[in-house]
Amino acid sequence: MAKTAVKVENVSVMFNLNKEKVDNIKEYLIKMVKRELRFTEFWALKNISFEVKQGERIGILGFNGAGKSTMLKVIAGVLKPTKGSVEVNGVIAPLLELGAGFDMNYSGSENIYLYGATMGYSRKYIQERYDEIVAFSELGDFIDVPVKNYSSGMRARLGFSIATAVEPQVLILDEVLSVGDAKFKIKSEAKIKSMFDKGVTVLFVSHNTAQVRRLCTKAILLDHGEIIAAGTADEVCDIYDKKVKSK
Amino acid sequence: MNTASKKIKISAYLQNLWKYRFLLVEIVRKNVKLQYRNSVLGIFWTFLQPLLTTLVLVLVFGGIFGKSNEGIVCYPIYLLCGRLLYEFFTQSTKRAMRSIRNSASVIKKVYVPKYIYPIANVLSNFVTFAISLSVLVVMMAYYMIFTDVAIRITPYILLSFVPIIILLVLCTGIGLILSTLNVFFKDIEYLYEVFCMLIFYATPIFYKVDALGANKFVQMGLMANPLYSIVSMFRSCVLFGEMWNWNHFFYASVFSLAMLGIGSLVFYKKQDKFILHI
Incomplete structure (x- = not known):
């Protein structure tokens, strides 16, 4: 059995949303005295768990604001989850921006x-x-x-x-397959495909279901911080496409 | 948390630092390389800048306001000692302060141990500081050969690295504190600018404390400045050729280590929140 490459366990991420950004001492003190330092809690991810085996290629689908980027940030180790834990075996290359x-x-x-x-x-x-x-x-x-x-x-x-x-060992792709001109695009896709053959684990975020079907073996669908579907790439893409049409 | 898991955590931390040592080196290399890039004289500014500013200070405080240099052996060297250390202190802490904000684009995308940035910025300033120390050597040689000023070179000069190490610890600690504060309150940058000016006058760079004739409270206030102790120690070794005052040594060491401790703790506690603010 293949080893686990990425293990996400009960991850929740909470942000404090305050209407204005307070970034100087004067405002902070005034607001503290006036007791206006109120925050609204916003859970970008709610109790997410999934596992990616080595060599698997998993597509992460979801509408804007579903929590995809937050998910990737947590996996990349940039953002610490409020609850839960993430375990990554191997070197991550985040191909984001x-x-x-x-x-x-x-x-x-x-x-x-x-x-x-x-x-x-x-x-x-x-x-x-x-x-x-x-x-x-x-x-x-x-x-x-x-x-x-x-x-x-x-x-x-x-x-x-x-x-x-x-x-x-782990590649995070966030719509990067559109780098450079057409010629370089072909070259970069070929490079990534050759990395697939070497057994690299891939986390791929996209809105393009055709691309996900072509590149990924599995997929998960996020909506408002929760996984609403998980399975093979084709299954999840069908659900996503249906949701797009019904909107 | 029990001690066993604490131990594991600390060793994991050190392992991580070891893994990212290349990044530390690369950032130091980058800062030193970029500092004088595109300037005609390049690295020579490391020597030229302290030389020229010292010249200005000599003209102002040795000439125009001529009183402050009375009773000081070899005033230019006295000034240069103080100014070099002061300059390292302010430059390194200022750069460390801005380091987290300046590296926001990286910190937001890739995992890196964030303390690398303030530490690397202090270290890169340390490299330029070390290079600029050669100005001191040249100046002292000049005065000894061409004038009859009584500069006493004794074996104590070999101890001059001690105050420098204490200063490095102090800068790292304060750099960590400032970089954390600056993430949450950008005002610190402007406040610190004023604070550095205060430190310039509160450190006997261009005067001698006992020559001030100030009252006890002012003297005590000046003594509370750890930079005063460090500069005094450095001058004792380099210029006066004598052992430093041990009170200075203890005060500066304790103060610097305390700053490093507080800095590490504050940084460690707050580092996970950085990404939400930068």
Whole structure:
């Protein structure tokens, strides 16, 4: 039996919603004295549990505000759940907003090492993959230019190349298959497919059921912070499509 | 929580720090590299900046307001010692303060131990500080060779790393506290700016405390400033060639370690809430 890659247990996430953002001491004190520091509780995720086995590819579906992004943040370890726990075995590569860890004044090649270190890899490890990353990103001579002068496509290409070159065990894909131009899109899909063959575990967030059916083995459907359907990709996509039509 | 699970937690913490040591190194490297990029003189500013500001201070306090330098052996060196340490203190704590907010884009997307950012910013300033210390060496050599000022170089100069280490601990602690506060209240940035100005005058950078003739309370107030103790220790070793006053040593060490303790605790308790505010 395959090992568990991601285990989500009874996870709930609560946000305090206050109408105005209080971010200075004066306002905070005034509101505290006036007893206006009231918050409305908002549960973005309510008691979610699921398990992803190694090599499984799971699609996460849901309408806007269903809690998909919150779910991914919890799994990526960025957001701590209010209740429950998440267990991840292996290195996660969150392919969300590619290039978020770049320093704009740093050149492309310098950013490769910085981004690699952000993911927990040593300079030596990245050095071994450096040529591959540069080749895949197709940046050529632009690699020595500060990233602030890059186009958004170039930035995303470099981010994608680094994040996939380090051979992560768990891949979080958030609509990233639309990186760059048509040519690069084909290339990046092929790269991700080749990672599938190596048995990478995938968490894929999308609104596109056709894509989920094509790429995923399983799926879950979130609505208002709860799992309302879970099963094979086709089953869940059918339910989702039906819900879309009935709206 | 029982002690056994506490132990496990601490070792897990250290393991995590070890895993992310590359990130620490990369951020330090980045900050040092980027600091003077696109400036014509580049790294030379590390030497030039303290030299020029010291020159201004010498002109102002040694010339125009000429009283403050009375009874100080080799005033420029005296000034430079104080200014170098002060500059490291303010620059590193200011950068650490902004570090969490500045790294918001990363912290929101990828898991990284967040304390890496304030610590890396203090360390990168420490690197530039260490480089700028060579200005002190050159200046002292100049004064010893070309003038007959009585600078006493004794084996105590080898102990000058002690006040520097204490200062590093102090900056890390205060940096952790400030970076946490700054996530929740951005006002801290403006308040701290004023506070640094206060520290500049409250640390005997350009004057001597006993030459002030101030009353007891003012003197006590000045003594409460840990930077005063650290600067005094540093000057004892480097400039006066004598052992430091042990009261200074104990006060500065205890104060700095307490700051580090408070800083780590505050940061640890609040770090999970950062993402909701940045």
